[in-house]
Amino acid sequence: QSVLTQPPSASGTPGQRVTISCSGSSANIGGEYVYWYQQVPGMAPKLLIYRNNQRPSGIPDRFSGSKSGTSASLAISGLRSEDEADYYCALWHDTLNVWVFGGGTKLTVL
């Protein structure tokens, strides 16, 4: 059981906006930068968001990240069929000296 809690599933229709949450505590999300990764089935993960809300070059602005208190969120607007994937939040846990991933959220585009 991860210290970062994500809903196991989420869904939306093309064009919609969906949000995936990542819940933690003051000991982790409250004090650390959150990363978000996308993993299409059978492929390696890809970095979507770093430092809570920063996008690497090449990541479309349909993807956005935010953090408030002990929770973080990934929002995907203008949902597309190719967004169907697993999404993971992650952070460096400074107290435990480990990296932690959330359990992952499977996004289905209906």
Next chain:
Amino acid sequence: QVQLVESGGGVVQPGRSLRLSCAASGFPFRSYAMHWVRQAPGKGLEWVAVLSYNGIDKFYADSVKGRFTISRDTSQKTLSLQMDSLRAEDTAVYYCARARDTYYYFGMEVWGQGTTVTVSS
């Protein structure tokens, strides 16, 4: 372009050892921290280990501490993961990943395609 290519995976018996390698190219290998992350069949991502750019700071997941050793050869631009006393629960796809910057607290930015390790008798 930035590329990471893992190798060394295979089928190994419980209790035996295996060494994974990750060949890096397209970036100054000596300037970045490096991670290993694994994914058991049908499961989520699990971070395994990280090594800072200088080869000094290294951290491990509790599940592998004392059994796995992460190291890097700057001259060969290679990251390694020595896995000893392997268990069935170590069965996974192992990904090598470059961090965003120098130290262990920078997250994974670029990922390899993974290499599969199966621990079974």
